[in-house]
Amino acid sequence: MGPLGELSPVDPSTGHPFNPKNPNNQTQGMEISVEDLNSYFLFAKERAGVKDEQMVEIYKALVEKIHPLAIGNIYRAARMARQIVEKLLLMHLKKNHDQEQIKKICNALTQDICIHGYPITRDEALDLGLSIENSDEKLNPQIWDLYENYAKIMLLNQPFNPVQELQAEEVKKIQYVGAAIESATLNHEFIFSGHIRKLIKDNQATIDVNIESSHWKIIA
Structure with a gap:
């Protein structure tokens, strides 16, 4: 560690x-x-x-x-x-x-x-x-580089904002990586997929986030 x-x-x-x-x-x-x-x-x-x-x-x-x-x-x-x-x-x-x-x-x-x-x-x-x-001083920066790579894949530094994701669209498909397991030979990612929809109820606009599937996927 x-x-x-x-x-x-x-x-x-x-x-x-x-x-x-x-x-x-x-x-x-x-x-x-x-x-x-x-x-x-x-x-x-x-x-x-x-x-x-x-x-x-x-x-x-x-x-x-x-x-x-x-x-x-x-x-x-x-x-x-x-x-x-x-x-x-x-x-x-x-x-x-x-x-x-x-x-x-x-x-x-x-x-x-x-x-x-x-x-x-x-x-x-x-x-x-x-x-x-x-971990030693030589390994520490390598671990951090690996973390930053996963942070980019999982958008860890970007808070999920459905309004911003949807913008002017009525419906938008979304897909996010929630977890990753990597070895010397394989790389698996856990994928969440679904849609964001703008709904009108009682003359008020609301945002519905519907996750329709979640599964492990072999990336490489």
Whole structure:
């Protein structure tokens, strides 16, 4: 890792047909964060002092707002995220000798660090027990050049502005790169494609952004 390198926790947000609808657009479902759900129960226990025998009321209040199948989908995503973390760690750590270390790292990345935007620096990554090697002065500028190349591909320095993208057009096709995985022999990019449309509702103009497909594509 370079001096500016960061990792982040693994706390997926999930979409589901039974997720609550966006109050500002009833045609769109809202994503639900795994950590938002976990924090709801932790708040009830740790801050509100709700006892175990009273938790059934907390569950009832939750299912009044979120469909049980959507809650099940969130839990499934959390389990899958933890399994992926474990599998990746087993590629680098010895399974028979590092079970406690793997458990510690999994707990940190999937539940203890509860904010997705929290930056895990290389020093903290080492403290967690991850196998991190600091880059040297010769490698650092090469890593930064690579980052700047990805920044151009993904337009990281250009905030997404649908009004500016659409300009005077009524409809415009859009395509963006959301992620990239590159090796010595292959380069994959995750592509989002869709349309931006100008809509008139109640004599007011609104902008609708519709992502119609998302997929991995082999670039080279």
